[in-house]
Amino acid sequence: MSIEVRVPTLGESVSEATIATWFKKPGDTVAADEMLCELETDKVTVEVPAPSAGVLSEIIAPEGETVGVNALLAIITEGDGAAAAPAKAEKPAAEAPKAEAAKTEKSVEDAPSAKKAMAEAGLTSDDVKGTGRDGRVMKEDVQRTVASGGAAAPAPAPVAVSRGPVAADDAVREERVKMTRLRATIARRLKDAQNTAAMLTTYNEVDMSGIMDLRNEYKTQFEKKHGVKLGFMSFFVKACCHALKEVPEVNAEIDGQDVVYKNYVHMGVAVGTPSGLVVPVVRDADQMGFAAIEKKIAEMGLRARDGKLSMAEMQGGSFTISNGGVYGSLMSSPILNPPQSGILGMHKIQDRPVVVNGQIVIRPMMYLALSYDHRIVDGKGAVTFLVRVKEALEDPRRLLMDL
Known part of the structure; x- marks a missing residue:
C-alpha cells in the first residue's frame, strides 16, 4: 500500500x-x-x-x-x-x-536542528558526542563542540550576485551559494520598508545606573521567586509600553488611506538566529509583569534559534525592539519592520564621562535610536516617545507610578 x-x-x-x-x-x-x-x-x-x-x-x-x-x-x-x-x-x-x-x-537519527548547526560549523556526526537518547546528537552537543574548539574553519561567505568581471584566479577561490528563502525575504522586506516609508531616526542616550542598581539589588530574589533571571529587556519593554500610551501614533500603522490605532501593544523582539533575523511577538505586553515578559522572551528566543517558531508567533506585532548591543554595536539606525511605524534600537552599555549636577562623573550609558515612519509620526511625537522611554529607564519608579 x-x-x-x-x-x-x-x-x-x-x-x-x-x-x-x-x-x-x-x-x-x-x-x-x-x-x-x-x-x-x-x-x-x-x-x-x-x-x-x-x-x-x-x-x-x-x-x-x-x-x-x-x-x-x-x-x-x-x-x-x-x-x-x-x-x-x-x-x-x-x-x-x-x-x-x-x-x-549509526541507526539513530540526529536532531534536525543539530544537523543544521553541524553543517554551519563544518562538523559531522563523528566529530560530536551525542547526549540524546541512544546517542542522538542534539543542538547543545554541537554548541559544546564548537565552544571547545572542535569546529572546522567557517565556509566562505556567499558572493554577491550583481557584480563585474572576476579574474580567473579569484573565481576558483569563490563559492556561490543560493540565497535561502528566509534571507531573500529579509532582503525584500527591508528594501520595501525603505522604498515605502518616510523613514527617519532620532537618537538619545540613557543612564543605565538606575536599572543596574535595581537589578543588582533584587535579581537574586527575583530569580528565586519567578524562576527566571531579571534582564534589561523587560525594563525596555515596559518603558516602551508606557511611552506608547502617550504617543499612540508610534504604535499605529497606515492601511491605505486610513491610520489604524491599536489599543494594545504586541511587542516584537528581534532575535538573531543562524538563518537570519526573526521577530517573535510578545502579545499584550502592556498587560504583563516583568517576570512574565522575561519568561516569554527567553522561551521564544530559544525556540527562534532552534527554528521552532510558528508563523502565528511572528505576525501581528505593533512595535519592535532590536538589541544590537549584544553584538557590541555602539550606534545604529534600525530599519522599520513593516507595516509597523516604529522600532527602538538598543545598543552597547559603555562607561562614559557625563555631567551630573555640575560634576563630571563616570556612568554606564547607552545610546537609543528610534526609527519611525514620518508619514504618520511627527518629529515632536518621536522625540517625546524617546524622552519618555529615557525617563522611565533612568528612574524605573516612574513605571510603578505611571508617570
Whole structure:
C-alpha cells in the first residue's frame, strides 16, 4: 500500500516553501512520525514527519525545489510493498553486509536542528558526542563542540550576485551559494520598508545606573521567586509600553488611506538566529509583569534559534525592539519592520564621562535610536516617545507610578 507525503499547512499567508534537507533517501526504512525532510518558508523551518511506517520508495520533490501547500513530496510503501523494497536494494550480495554494518553503526537519527548547526560549523556526526537518547546528537552537543574548539574553519561567505568581471584566479577561490528563502525575504522586506516609508531616526542616550542598581539589588530574589533571571529587556519593554500610551501614533500603522490605532501593544523582539533575523511577538505586553515578559522572551528566543517558531508567533506585532548591543554595536539606525511605524534600537552599555549636577562623573550609558515612519509620526511625537522611554529607564519608579 502506498502512502503519499504532502506539504503540510504552512501558516497564514504562506503559500510555498523550499525543500531544505531530506533526512532519508529512497529505499530507507522509516518509522511513523520520523522526520523525513525539512521545509524552509519565509520565516520558519517546518519539519515533515512520516505519516506511517514503511519504506521511502520515492522522493518526488528534491532538495532546493519550491513547493506549494499540499504538494506531493514523497511516496512511502507499507505492508507487502515495504518488504519488497528493501529486497530490491539487496541485489548486489557483496554490498549488502557493508550497508547493513553502516546502518547498525549509526541507526539513530540526529536532531534536525543539530544537523543544521553541524553543517554551519563544518562538523559531522563523528566529530560530536551525542547526549540524546541512544546517542542522538542534539543542538547543545554541537554548541559544546564548537565552544571547545572542535569546529572546522567557517565556509566562505556567499558572493554577491550583481557584480563585474572576476579574474580567473579569484573565481576558483569563490563559492556561490543560493540565497535561502528566509534571507531573500529579509532582503525584500527591508528594501520595501525603505522604498515605502518616510523613514527617519532620532537618537538619545540613557543612564543605565538606575536599572543596574535595581537589578543588582533584587535579581537574586527575583530569580528565586519567578524562576527566571531579571534582564534589561523587560525594563525596555515596559518603558516602551508606557511611552506608547502617550504617543499612540508610534504604535499605529497606515492601511491605505486610513491610520489604524491599536489599543494594545504586541511587542516584537528581534532575535538573531543562524538563518537570519526573526521577530517573535510578545502579545499584550502592556498587560504583563516583568517576570512574565522575561519568561516569554527567553522561551521564544530559544525556540527562534532552534527554528521552532510558528508563523502565528511572528505576525501581528505593533512595535519592535532590536538589541544590537549584544553584538557590541555602539550606534545604529534600525530599519522599520513593516507595516509597523516604529522600532527602538538598543545598543552597547559603555562607561562614559557625563555631567551630573555640575560634576563630571563616570556612568554606564547607552545610546537609543528610534526609527519611525514620518508619514504618520511627527518629529515632536518621536522625540517625546524617546524622552519618555529615557525617563522611565533612568528612574524605573516612574513605571510603578505611571508617570
